[in-house]
Amino acid sequence: MNFSKKQFTVSLLLLACFQLSIAQNLIQYVPSDAPVVMSVNLDQLNKKVSLDELKQFDFYQGMLKELRTGGETEAEKAYVKKFLESPSEVGFNMLQPFHFFMQKEGDYTYYAVIMKMGDQTKYEAGLKEFKLEQYIANLTDNGNYKFWSHGDEAYAWNDEIILNIWADKTYSYNDWGSVGEEEFNWEEPQNGEEEIVFEDSDIIEMEPAEEEMVEEEMESPEEQIEELVFEDVPVEPYDPYFENNFVDEEKKMAVAEFTKKIMNKEFPSNLAANAKYRTAVANAASDVHTWVDYSYFLDAMKGGNGSFGMAGSEAAMMMQSMTGMMDVFYSDAFLSMGLNFQDGKMVISTDMFFNQDMMRFYKGALDAKFNKKFLRYVDGGDQLFGYYYFNLNVKKSIDEGKVLMHKALLSTPEFGQMADDAMKILGIFIDEDAIANLMKGDLLLSVSGMKMMEFTQTTYDFDDDFNMIPKDTTVVKKMPVVTMLASYGSQEDIMKFIDLGIHSEVIKREGNYFKMTIPDMGADVYMALKDGVMIFTNDQNLVVNKLDKGYKGKQRLTKKHRKLMCENSSVFFWDIPNTLYAVGGESPSTGDPATAYLEMFAKQFDNIELSSSKKVGESVKSKIDFNFTNKGTNSLEQFFNFVNDLYIEFIGGARI
């Protein structure tokens, strides 16, 4: 590799810039093994909808009102009010990102929020007003940071950050003790154990020493009550913390210790040292970003994290038996999810980082080409509700899937070598090429609007004596037009399956297509095979009149959809107004709340697009776009407007 001096200098500079930004970033306080980290970029959000603009919304005012009255003491209420109205007045810098993370250590799961300190003097003054006499009583100065803890609350701060921390104790099933692999035999003495035999002389009969006294008490219950009355019992001063939150000293110490670790950065590396995390956040600066390390959940399955409260249950034991298999699929796996409010659309982008085996599987499985012939048979006109498309490379999926399954079975003791051997034998009979030549692995399911369709229903008539006579009646109902398309390889092989259906009278041939009737529904489904495309539809018109040439160009799905399906391994598209207006009967508002909400929803949102890229690099990428009708205004503002409308509707239309 030819690496010039210039390239080296540029790289060094870039690295230095990145390190500098990390150093300034609060992420340096987040340990690299934190399993869940959520970061909120307040500065970016503030540019889209500022705090002052947010305050104008009715729902925010309503929320403020609720929170203001929610505090336990007057001091608490006053502090909450000040914080919500002007966070900088109580020392917070709300224009810097903040991070929430969780960390499992020993018996405790810690939850922490790290925020940028705005003004330490104001922060301390605020906390003093908030906690009154408890402030000084529970404050400790640890040199480079101050720590305040009382009950379940704990805050730490210095001139750079504010850390709010709390913890939950997780009880591990393993702590309850185990008798090992073998069950304890309660009847027979175990090896090395002495059988304890009681001789008659060992058994001492207890004398009923208190019998007389009991009788005496029974005779004069009034006297006993009088004796039990205690006077001058000292009354403890009321302590709400003691009453509401049982103060666990061990927990308090654990929280203090964890706080010290975070404030002094006493951990091997911070999250920014994780190369996958850096790759994920370098792709785009998200307004809200979430990072998940799957190893935490794998540990939970193994019982290390208390099995999510299912410890000892049958489900937990089943999960434990599958941990080896899950390790194969999810070890070294991370999820990065970013939410971004752009003009006219809200975008959720995800990057799924897998281990090498899984990445190889995805690279192979998603390496598939879109069958453009599908476009002929989908009515993509202005009535389209939506579609779902996926495309897998069957041959590569089986090839790579076999490797994964092999590893998974070997790492699952319950299945073990015998299951793997069975899989190998099964492999003799499984012909990947034949399977891949039968169905190509793609599918497009579309709903192209509503259409009047005929159904056969059994109804009853009465004869002259009111006896019920069943009769088949054809009724016409408005139904969604559903079409499902899949690519096939060998028509000869496909026909073997269809022949089976014909001979069992499930399928009927009608010219160049086939007809099936769905039992109980009385509706017909049509199937046709044409140029490598298998078509299932409830629209007879498609198989009767459109089979050769398909829909005309203008009626087909647009270029945008074609591009989406070409570039992605799976796509889901939902046209919200088309669907909601069709379901709601295209009628103007009838005044009932359900219709009003539907109309509000249909007016705000244009469509939702979900796509998973077929190009697999360092991660498997997916994206969800919530497209708003108004393309010129930021989606956060539109979203808040929508929430506000819902809120006003909910409270009965009256503004606060």
Add this chain to the structure above:
Amino acid sequence: MEKNISKLILLIIPILFTSCFEIREEVNMKADGSGEVMVVFDLSKSKGKLKQYMKMEKVENYRVPSEPEIETYLLTIKNTIRGVSGINYTETKSDWSNFIFNVTARFDNIDALNKAILRIADQLKNMDIPPIMEANFKYEKNRFNRLFDYPPKPQEFAQLPSMQRFMLESSNAISIYRFEKKVRDVSHEKAMVSPSGKAVMLKVSLADLVTGKGTLANSISFEN
């Protein structure tokens, strides 16, 4: 029997069903007072949901009875009716694909029919349904009476969620009575006489039965 069924509907069925259903009572009377009764629980319009519920086993904290449990219950009804003197034939049928359940019995006289209903009502006591103390049918020489003296429960009905009220409003109890003689007159204004003139049909919504707005009570007289 309708009294118990109405109570049963008010208590349990609204929780389980989301579509309408039908309870049909058919009586074929002969001139000598003997005859055949058939009660049909037709839940076919809810069959999709019911199939789901039976797989779920529990819906909104209510345990959904299993197929064998319902079959056992039908068998109990059959055996209960069979033990009544004057009942000479009983049959139960269950169509699990359409969720239609039939109970058929042949009786020697109307008293036997009434006794059979009381016996079944006694069985239903365990299901928190008050027992019936009076007769349900009366047959004299020239008159057939369907008695229906069930206290209405409009307040309980009003407290049901709107979806369940709607379901009861769209579900019906149907009575069909067939005779050897031609019908001269019916007391219920909504009762229809068949084209042959020998059968009477009455359809009442279950909501009306529960609230007392409707009744199955009917007095039918015959031509000489």
